[in-house]
Amino acid sequence: MGEPLLEIKNLESFYGPIMAIRGVSLKVDKGQIVTVLGANGAGKSTLLKTISGIMDPEKGEVLFNGKPIQGQEPHRIVEHGIVHVPEGREVFPLLTIDENLSLGAYTRSDKAEIERDREMVFDYFPILAERRNQEAGTLSGGQQQMLAIGRGLMLRPQIMLLDEPSLGLSPLLVQEIFAILRRLNTEEHVTMMLVEQNARIALDLADVGYVMEIGRIVMDGSADRLMESDDIKSFYLGHQEEGQRGEKRWKRKKTWR
Amino acid sequence: MSLLEIKNATLKFGGVVAVNDLSFSVEEGEVYAIVGPNGAGKSTAFNLISRFYEPFAGTFTFAGNNLLEREADQVADLGIARTFQNIELFEHATVLQNLLVGRHRHRKTTLLEEMFFTPRVRREEERHREAVEEVIDFLDLQPYRNKMIAGLPYGVRKVVELGRALASKPRLLLLDEPASGLSVEETQDMRWWIDDIRKQMGITVLMVEHDMGLVSGVSDRVLALADGAKLAEGTPAEVQANPAVIEAYLGAGAV
Amino acid sequence: MRIHFKTSYAHDIRLFPDRWTFCVYGALLALAFGLPYLLDEFYLGEVTNVLIWAIAGLGLMLLTGQTGQASLGHAAFLAIGCYANTILIEQGVPFIIAFPLAGIITGFVGLLIAVPVLRLHGIYLAIATIALSVLADDIIVLTEHWSGGVSGKFPEMITIFGFEIERWSMPSRFYYLVLVVTIICTLFYRNLLRSPLGRAFAAVRDSEVSATAMGVHIARTKGKAFGLSCMITGWSGALMGYYAGTFNNETFSLVISITLLMMIVIGGLGSIHGAFFGAVVVAFLPQALSILKDNVVGSGVAIPGLETGVFGLILILFIMFEPMGIYGRWLKIRTWFELFPFARKDMFRRQKSYLKTERLR
Amino acid sequence: DSQGVTDSEVVFGSVNDLSGIFAAVGVPATNGANLRFEEANAAGGVHGRQIRFVVEDNGYQIPRAMQGYNKLLNRDKVFGMLLSLGTPMNIAGFKLLDPKGIPNVGPLSSARQMLQDPVDNKFIGFSSYYDQVDAGVTYLAGEFDAKEICSMYIPSDFGKEIQESAVETAEKLGLTYAAETSHKPDELDFVGSLTKLKAAGCDVVALGLGVRQGITVVGTAKKLGWTDVKFLNTSAGFLGVVAAVPGGVTEGLYAAAGWVDLVARAEEEAPAQFIAAYEAKFGQPAGGFAMLGYSAADTVVRALEAAGQDLTQEAFVKGMESLAYFDELTDTQISYSAEDHRGADDIVISVVEAGKWKELSRQ
Amino acid sequence: MEVLQLLISGLANGCVYGLIALGFVLIYKATEAVNFAQGDFMMIGAFVSLGLTNAEYMHLPFWIAAPLTISIMAVFGYLLDLFVLRHLFGQNQTAVVILTIAMGFVLRFVAGLIWGHEPQTLESPLALGDLHIGGVVLGMADLAIIVVTFLLTFFLYQFFQRTKLGLAMQAASQNQMAAYFMGIPVKRVQGLIWGLSGATAAVAGILFASKGAIDPNAGLLGIKAFAAAVIGGFGSLPGALAGGLIVGVIEPFAARYLAAGYSQIAPYALLLAVLIFRPHGLFSQVRVKKV
């Protein structure tokens, strides 16, 4: 496909003395959907946080449209068109749904378009329209997740970094959200970088996948190829789990270690 | 008699009816799952049981005790422990300390004894430690024992929260979305744990979960909620096959 | 990095994790007991003062650092301890009973006051306690009959079974008294931390909802924290009364409350060390600045209030560069040495951090 | 042997407020004292000894004050104390000074307790607040036929002394003590209190308030149209700035104090000289407390001279007790003796007229 | 008539508390930090205006000095955030509390150094003249204070409620990280609010100095204003005004009708009472967390 929109070179990030990202390099092409898989604590969220400037990398480069953006203040990075929908909702709890959505459009000034987008979000998630004056902190977990995604959409991003968008959503909504993401990608050409525990649906949506383990990328390839890999099958898709682990509760070793 | 019996529970927030004339009961020794669309009132039902909210109407009986006569902190004394959907751990404490707080309801020593750290306090402490170590072994938390919660990844926190609830040796365990945010592999673990909690520890489990794989894998009975009211109840297979449930919750391409 | 091999649960419960720590603190204690032979009267007086403040710091730390309840009214409890002790002794109660009792009385008063204010959080609690601090002044004036009002009181000489102790004429005896109280309070504090109540304190501090779900009674736990905190503070107040030699309604002012809070934050919230480090800064730094000034610009008044201004400036710089307090810095230095020579230069660089609202409980 | 004195130096100390709520008193006073000591030192000292004046700031807090005493007594080993500020601080200090016989001269507190037993090492410059109010009320009662006496005070040792004096003086003179109000140091509105006092028909109101508050009270009373009342300040509010408030707000305010105001006599020789010297050194206009500081230091210098070459504390006390001179700066007669440890016995009643304090009477 | 007089003076008095309380609330609303030096900000504002206006200093006309003071204090607030508070970004709020307390020490010291410790009076046109309306007297300064306070509260309230920046400030106080995700320049926004609160403090200072004398310790008044803000429910602008007015009005009435010794306790006793019955103030913004 086209030229890389986002390119990460040899990134390292620390929490104090703890090294959470240990030299990650990856590429996201324009219009592509890239998914990052990985076990707990692999550093997926840290990777996204480093891209969006919430954390400063120790080493390495984040190139957006070829220009380095690492270490910039997070709001500058948003201005480039990078939107991060964080893990764990992070809504503004004491503001109403409407106000939360307005803040999504903070960087924009095209009033009419903003209202159109607001209607679009309400269209996607009718419950939000119904509760538009409810304080976001009192929404149910899933409703907050919808709000977080909707708020991200209000920013009209070039690239969306989505950290577990399906967290706490009902199966029906998970399907709907992924359908929305696909539509955004095909219709509005929004590039996406997706971190998901629900690997099946993520690989289904994505063009390219990366697998992270303890701060490193241990595997990458097209989504189809990954889907075929045995490791992926057993650890992320939970395929033959039933048969293999069955009553024995024995774990297969990952081959990439 | 059922272990937990809820009859005609109703709770409104302003105009929103979060729980609407809901009745269900959980039998001793079973795993009972609640599913339902987002905002159906599942967490609210948990909060009612935990006495965080005062119901508008309804009766709540746990092992013959009227829950409405208890304060929120006394619920734990009855033997009900819970986890939270959004994870509520003690951030500035280690995993070990978090689990030890789970033992709070078994505390026997007085303030004065603790100030002087009498031998009795020491013995009690060792007992608590033993109980907690069992939980740590059970949940494979050894590598994190002395880590601060603030630095743990989401998945581990979920497990620690489960551990904290287990450490209190409850009769009824309320799990609010135990598997959300866990990978397939970890969800598998969760499934075995829930199984063992029920079978080996003899703890009754009431859980809210969106992962239908897990729900059908471990639960004996499932309750489907919508708009705070009962939509369907039955075995996992029955509920999953219920057209109303598919329509409101599972969606056409259900996994 | 020191590695502990733990062989039993008791290992974690011990006062000192290993022999090395035991030795360090043992040496420290020996030094503390030998101090009167090493220091002159002036410095011994200052050390005594620092210890008295450290006790008060321990008291407040228990409430603010451990339980997360900020109080800006602890001077009021210093006052209660001080007055209770003196009044008891005036009534003929021997010191050895009056002094512990003074702390217990303060604790009870604290508990009483805690009942209504316990529903408050954060800033609201702070302001309610400020009100206490302000009211204490007036109440002392209004209860002139017992308190001596504006003319104040003079604590009598301490006698313990005929053994006399006085701050100014026998500074080393008074120092030993303060030292013993310090050690006792520190032990109480440590013991609480390693027992269920201490964990309940931390639970209340970090998440009231889940503490409740685990069976912790929030109000009762906070009440205990308040009472214990006030008890320790009361002891410190009684000692402060002896140290000053006289006190009245103006002695335990709001400024003292503020200084106390400042002290534990500077020292490092949530640690015993912090109370001591903070006491050194708050109680000795102004004095050190004054001495420094004498040496640099000569005694006399070059610039009025210079010490206070410089003191404020040092605090500002300190908080700017080490918001975790001295204890935080101390931990970093220790880690650096433990890792030597493998510590990275920027290992302790602050990663960006973000706050969330505290208006949700 | 006395501490704090060598052949070449004698050390005086002061525990003062240079940064707290009484900095307006402590700062100029210590400045004034320093000015006098510098003059003395420049002239070769007293009996060849340079005078060193160590001032410890306490921000008006007792614990800090005690640290100040610890430093002065145990580290600087002062010979004597001068101009220490604050009643409670001074009283606390006595316990340390008395056993060592260290003199305490001219404390910046006119409380009665400044001459408590044992008196031998204590010297005060002027009359107490108690006597000031007594004299002031007596004067006003005589001049204006005042009947109803009232007071406004801060419930502190200072305020209470003024209130007590007002009560007892009223009783002594057979007048009524009609009403009183109490205040916090941070209070800024006095309409309520003044309405109360007005309703009680007060003729004289003794003020035991902060300087800033005193100004506001008088201004507010005027605003409320309450003019048939006399407000009486003590030495604590006897300042040039009080008289000079723009708009004539304080016009007609009385004060009873132990000295004569400085600004009113700015043309006279001694005050003019002092005012010039003070401004030259500190870049700020000299006020009443600066003058007090200077005058107290002057007393010390004279006492040191009188004490002779062999300086001990006993000798210094003897020297103090031998002093009797007219102080041109304060315009008062100062005399000490073995029985009398108070310098100036006069109480001067003044009133604000045309932005200046004008002396009315001396008692 | 007497009651009316007490009420009117109480209002004017309360507006001063309200003005300082507004400064507290502004900062809290946008950063959740508490500026313990707000009273000292006011004191500095008062001295700056005095330094610009009074004859012995710069002797500028009052109507030039006043806006100049406001601008100087706004810049001062912004720079303070830029060079000092930004170091504490994301750190526990107690650190900010301690920092501002320490800042109070320094500000009082500096003020004493520049302007001395004796009380001074601002040569303000507002200080002159009283209004007599049927037996009730109101100073020009009081009138100005009442009018300005109400206007300021109204505008600030509108600012937070209506403007994008105001909303962004609230967002930044609730979740700094999420605010960044929305592209809100959180640090700059916080700088602006410190500037704004500096300007508010300057307004309070000018009016306060027009009403009476000032000295470096005038800022201690901040404590009572702080109490007022809490009564109102820290975080609510109208609440700050309401709290200020309540404290302001209770004072003259207590002084008039209560015995000496008790009257000065009234505002604090009231504060405790309010907190006991409404633990988070009259216009509370504290919620129980939904789990």
Ligand SMILES: Nc1ncnc2c1ncn2[C@@H]1O[C@H](COP(=O)(O)OP(=O)(O)OP(=O)(O)O)[C@@H](O)[C@H]1O
């Ligand atoms: N605030 C923190 N302080 C210290 N270490 C942290 C912190 N946050 C995360 N870590 C560590 O960084 C590593 C990566 O964490 P991260 O949250 O990026 O994992 P993740 O892949 O997103 O996991 P999950 O699927 O659970 O969200 C983990 O090992 C974790 O222990």
Ligand SMILES: Nc1ncnc2c1ncn2[C@@H]1O[C@H](COP(=O)(O)OP(=O)(O)OP(=O)(O)O)[C@@H](O)[C@H]1O
């Ligand atoms: N404090 C509150 N104020 C107002 N509405 C509330 C409050 N708490 C919950 N609600 C509403 O009640 C409904 C039920 O919420 P609840 O959290 O129980 O949903 P849930 O079934 O747990 O959903 P999810 O699966 O998304 O967690 C939601 O519509 C929510 O918006």
Ligand SMILES: [Mg+2]
């Ligand atoms: Mg993650």
Ligand SMILES: [Mg+2]
């Ligand atoms: Mg829920």
